Amino acid sequence: MSQELENTLKVGRQAFAFFQHGLETGDWKQFLDMLTEDFTFWFPMGKFHGLNVGKQRAQEFFQYVTQAFSPGLKITSLDRVTTNETTVVFEFRDEGMLFGEPYKNRVAVSFDVRGNKICSYREYFGSDGKSN
């Protein structure tokens, strides 16, 4: 494994651990600290559908996620971690309540790594939110 690949995997895994912590607890500080200032993300639907630009926008998004999935979204299995020199893709399943209704999904998130930060991510849904 090249040093670049090793670093990308390490940074990606650290970011994912903080991402999971944010989903579960609503505390996003450590995850947000890992984002570059020019961070961008793509989300599949709702008010953050499409391309979102900037760290401020990310802050708003994760605050919204925490409100939507109160009291926290649980990752029930991490199915695959796939890496190259710049990108780490996590395939996982999650479960919780979405605005009070039972919610389950299969999700892929693809993190782009630059140095020891995440500069962008893309999220994809593998289910309809009712089963995973």
Place this chain on the structure above:
Amino acid sequence: MSQELENTLKVGRQAFAFFQHGLETGDWKQFLDMLTEDFTFWFPMGKFHGLNVGKQRAQEFFQYVTQAFSPGLKITSLDRVTTNETTVVFEFRDEGMLFGEPYKNRVAVSFDVRGNKICSYREYFGSDGKSN
């Protein structure tokens, strides 16, 4: 790059080329020939939603895809290819007509490679089918 990683990437890319050919033309033979007999796949929604088991089921699915997206679904950009020793993830955008209505999506497909075949895949949607 290890020999195993190199083989996985090569087999994954070949399968993806045949997958793209199937989407565009409705001719799935070469892609289906690359699937193991115990092939399984996950699809996000509709009548093939969830886990699907067996090559026969895959045949039915891709026939359905061709009917749904007549006259063919076009991959407009391949955004990321991410690999480890067993899995290749393709992030791409597509565009076409779904039962006569304009359709666009961002998609991630994750192929699991065994030898020179694909033994399973998981599909994820990054958009709502109306924009990518």
